[in-house]
Every structure is written in structure tokens, then in C-alpha cells.
Amino acid sequence: MTLTREDCIALDQKDPLRYCRDRFLTAPDCVYLDGNSLGAMSRLAPAALTATVEQEWGRDLIRSWNKAGWFELPSILGNRIGALIGADCGQVVVCDNTSINLHKALHAALGINSSRSRILAHRGDFPTDLYIIQSAVTSCGRQVEVDLIENELEIVERFDENIAVAVLSQINYKTGALLDMERVNQAARSQGILVVWDLCHSAGVMPVELDRHQADFAIGCTYKYLNGGPGAPAYVYAATRHHQQMTQPLSGWWSHANPFSFSPEYIPADGIKRMLSGTQPILSMRGVECGLDTYDGVSMQHVREKSMALCALFVELIELECPDYGLDVIGPSEFAQRGSHVSIAFEHGYSVVQAMIDRGVVGDFRAPNLMRFGFCPLYISFEEVWNAVATLADCLHQKSWLDPKYNQIATVT
């Protein structure tokens, strides 16, 4: 079977999400496969940010905390994210960053499961999660130990009644492997384990069903597939049933029951606001709002179907066009068991990614040898997948890693 560019164009013509691309600023000469690191920008973001800067900040100043609803943005945006990750209102707030929200959720879970002494996580998880887990050992106020397992797909077999909390990414940032949230949560529940899910690479590219799968806690960022802008604030989910019991150490005034009483005594807010800390960065919060607008009316089922189709096409084209270089597509072979990015192990991966960027195909590199390409179904077309693989094949044929200009290691995110 051969696949042609025309076949890809035909897929685009049938794509039910085709209309979404116009919601983004896109450059005609760029195939942007790094939406899993920083999502593309909504076309409406410049005007929205200008209004926030010029009117709300510049003219209305302090009055905007009420008039422009700044103070309620963590809850308002939280509820909108909730709608994308299967959480009913009042269980998600947008605030701080992913590391900090993991710290809060992990401490809340450890506090609830206070008679148990172990934390289970995956050694291959995104390092910030591991660092925050590590620090909890000294900051949770009791003796706990961390077990890092090598294969997250075996997580359920490692569950036992000594484990207080498991911290897991729904989709691994490197391999793209997808964990079965329903199965994991069920097994955890049967053993009294609380699970904190990291949704950074799953929210926005598949239906996430936190409430349906009786999740406990979850965290995630908004700057990847949620298109919230550079370093935009993260979110934290806590199931309603945990609200009364949960405590977290970053108990700043925004988490107080009555922040404007300026009482010296801390009384935690009821509900999810208990997960807030202090004042939130409003300009960046507006970026989150613009990002969420790009999902208005979008079917997450369509998103998931297209995500799998884009990844499958990418891998199929690589097998057809680049068979001779020892490229190793890592992670599960079934696309139903993957997220929306594909990582390829290749000795000269760093240089090839730089050479591709130079030719307008933007992916990223993850040490030691992974070329990583993310496919955001809202703005990536099947034809672009074709173009990306053609560029990759060309860089390989040209042995671009021999060109010194592609070997200068710089900071990459």
C-alpha cells in the first residue's frame, strides 16, 4: 500500500475538526508539531490581551478585581477546564504551576491517607513530578517512602495496602503511553490508595473522565494542548468528596474562607478554593481563557479520533519513507494506548530536530536521543503530517547531523 499527499488532503477534507484551524494564528511556512510543549495561539488572544492590558489594568486598575472578574478567574477557568476533563463544577481551580499544584494535591492526599507510609510513582515520569514527590518525604510531617517503578503499565500489580498515594501521568511525556484511568482508579480504590493524576499530556487531546472514573486528585498545565500561552497557570482538581478533609501547606489568603476579613487566624475555604495559594497572574490567566475558547463546541470524541489518526499516519509514513536509518518509534504500538505525540529514538536526534526546525517543521528533542512530535488535532492537518515526514526523510537522506550548525546544543523546552 502506498500513501500519497493526495490521500492526506482527502483526509483533511473529511475532517470534522477542519473548521478549528482558523481559530489559531498559523504560519503558512511552518508545520508546528510542538503543541505538546507550547500550544499555538488563538487568533483572538491579541485583542483579548490588549483589552485586559489597556482597559482592565491601565484604566480600571484596582476596580478590575471586581468589575472584570479577576478575583473569580481561578474558579471560572477551573470550571471550564473541568468541562474538558470530565469534572463537574466546583472541583477545579486554575492557579500556580504544575509542580506547585502537585505539591498541594500530594500533601492533601497524604493527609487524608495519614495511616499509610508509601508513595508509588513511575521513574520515567516527567522529572518535576519526581522531584516534588521526593521533597514530600521531608515536608509531609511523617515518615514516608517513595517507590519508583520502572514500568508504569505494571502499576496495578504493585498496589498494596501500605501505599497512601500513587502519582501517575495519564500519558507519559516521552513514550506517549496511555494509562487506563478506569482500571487504575478501580484497583487503587479497592486497596484504599488515593491517586493523583498528571494530565499535562492528555487534557485537550482525549476525553478525560475524572468524575466518571471516581478520580481523587489531578493536576495539569494549560500551555500545551489547552493553548493557554507561555507558562500559563496550571490547574488542580480535587473530587468533592475530599474537600472537607483536605489540607495543603501553601495556605495563602486566597484559600481562606473569607480572605477580605484579614483575620490572623487561618480558616480554610470550603470547597476547591482551599487549593488556592496567593494572588494569581492575571495577564497569563487571560491567556488561559483564550486557549479554552479554542475548544468551544468541539467534540472531544472527534479530537481523540483525529489525534489517533494523525499519529498513525505519521508512524505509517515514517515506516514507508525512512526505513533505512534505524529510527525507533517508542511506546505502545496500538494507537488506542497512546496519547497525541510520537517519540522516535535516533542517535542523531538532536541534530535532526534542529535541521527540521530550520526547514519549518517544529518538533522538540528530549535527552538523550528522542525526537518528539506532538499532533494537536485542533490545528494540525493530515497534509502537514505528510510534509513533516517528507522533511524528516530529507534531513535523514542529507545526513543533516554532519552539519556543524545543527550540533550546537542550546536550551530546549
Next chain:
Amino acid sequence: MTLTREDCIALDQKDPLRYCRDRFLTAPDCVYLDGNSLGAMSRLAPAALTATVEQEWGRDLIRSWNKAGWFELPSILGNRIGALIGADCGQVVVCDNTSINLHKALHAALGINSSRSRILAHRGDFPTDLYIIQSAVTSCGRQVEVDLIENELEIVERFDENIAVAVLSQINYKTGALLDMERVNQAARSQGILVVWDLCHSAGVMPVELDRHQADFAIGCTYKYLNGGPGAPAYVYAATRHHQQMTQPLSGWWSHANPFSFSPEYIPADGIKRMLSGTQPILSMRGVECGLDTYDGVSMQHVREKSMALCALFVELIELECPDYGLDVIGPSEFAQRGSHVSIAFEHGYSVVQAMIDRGVVGDFRAPNLMRFGFCPLYISFEEVWNAVATLADCLHQKSWLDPKYNQIATVT
């Protein structure tokens, strides 16, 4: 002695900071005395933010982490704030919010002074500081107790060798009282106590001399006198001599020695980057940059002199114009012992502040009965102080608190 509007105009004509006002967007019909809550906006902010949104986010996307220097903003902006608060390079980073940075600094200090068991603070301090101190009791990994003193001016007398850390605001958010950093630090040092200074109400309105007074740690926000924009990220200072010893529990990947190695083992960065957590909100960080631009070339000595003169004029005019209402200007009577805001206790304070806002004079209210007015020397004129007192006097004469529309309590920040 009487004071006239013309006297105030004459003061403005001699003001060496007069040129600064043009750096801000100001409304002709508004006297903005709430820069101690949210500073006025730099005139250059809209264009700067538009460039960040349209070019850096919208077009350059992920490349901006290097190309636009996003990744280094915490340090670059930190060094610029350092120049305003008397800290040499490499001791300040801009990140997260004040509550979170206090949590980090407090834990770092407790970790260094690990053989001591008490935290000293002031009951009248901004509540978020007290809440964070309270939570440290359970999150610092050992038995500690908190002593809250009633009068922060007596702090030095309360120092003893059981105290690990004192947390103090250089200027009280209500009373405006200024603590003598030199004296406090000296006394603390002589007893082996580490001090964490909250500079929220002092940075930007007076010379702060952290290094000169051998400060240990400090934190502060950027959205008040530093004009960084709504909820803009905060900063944290740690003296170089503490860097090797300090640890903090929010050890996300941005605090790692080599964040892009994606190593599962946490190795803290050398230096002040150890105080970072995770990814920072770039749009709001750009706001901080615009705010700092408003201080370019400004003499902090001139700022301090004008700040004291504005406050003195305000109090003097109140005594002249509003003698009959039982207004009580709280805090020290010496302006050299105060910061740049004046709080007035008055039974009907809430309503009067609302009535004044309605007439274009923006102050704020702090429960239970404080009308609070902040004077940012960069953009407030002596004539505006005259106008503000005239408006206050008029609201008092009119008994504006009898008007029901000024009695609807809303959220105020």
C-alpha cells in the same frame, strides 16, 4: 498656617521626580491612591505586551524560550529588582506569588537553623504571611512553635536563642509603620536568628538595603509600587552566604541544576535558582519588566523624600480640612518611621471610600474600619493630594455614609 492649592502646585514644580508621571497611563479625572495595592500601568506596557503576545507567543512559539529569553526572565528580572532593594546580582529571582515565596524562604531558613524551634512574627502582619507561617508548623518536618507578638516595634526585645526565624514586614500593610531593618538584623544576627523580610509595601518607595544590612531572606510582590501589573509574579531574595545550605520543598524542575537533563534524581541548582519551582507565567513576567522600566534612572532617595512629603501633606491637610469627624490617622506620627500609605480609622470608612471612588479618588478599605491611601511618588502629585483631601472633606460634609449606594459591601482587594 494655611495651605493652599497653589502651595501644592508650587511643590510639584520643584519635584525632581515630576518627569516620571509621563511614564504612566493616567486618567485626568482620577486621583489614584491605590498604587500600594495595584500600581498604575506603564505607558509602554501595551506595546510590550502586544509584541510578546503577537510575535513571541503567536509567531515564534516554542522558540521564544531561548530567542526571547523567556527561560532567563526569573533571573534577569530578579537582578533588576535587586538593584532597587540593595541586592547584588544573583540573589533575587522573580517567580510564583508572595505566599509561595514566603513558604520557600521560611523553609530554607528553618532548614538552616535546624536546631531551633520557634518562629517569631507579628499578629498584625498581612494575614497571608501568618497563614503560611502557621502551615510551616506542620510542613517543616520537625516540632516548631509560632510566637505572634502584638507590637512589632518591640520585636528586638523578644529575640532569644530559641528562635530560629523571624518573619517581618518592613512596612505594615495597615499602619504603615516602618521597621528599622539595620537594627533588627543586627539584633537577630547577634542571637543567631534568621530574618525573612516581607518587602511588599517598602520596595519601590524607599531605599531598601538588603546586602548592606546583611539580610538573610526577603520576599515581595511586584504589583504594588513596582507597577508590574495585576497579580504579577513575586520575588524572593536569599543572601549568597545561604545558597549552599538552603533547601525548599517546592523543588520543581526549574530549581534543578540541569533541568534539561530530565534526570529522575533531583540535584538542586547552585545559587538563587534553587528558589524556583516550575514554569513561570510569561505574559505576567513581561508586565513585571514594564513595571521595572518605570524606575529606570530614578533616585530612590528622591522617591523616599517625595513619599514622606506626600504623606505629610495628606495628614496635614486632613487635620486642616476635616477636623470634626473623629478621623484617626493610625501608625507612627513621624513620617521617617512610616512607609508610603496612610490609613485612617473611621466608623463609616467603607462608605466614605466608596463615595470617594465615585468622585474619582481611588483608595481602598481594610476591615474593620480603615480607609487606606497609598502615594506612589512616581506618579502622584502634591496637587492630587490636595484634591483627594478636598474630596474626602466633601464626602464627610455630605455624610455620604447615609447614601445606601455606598453601603453595598463588595469584594475589595
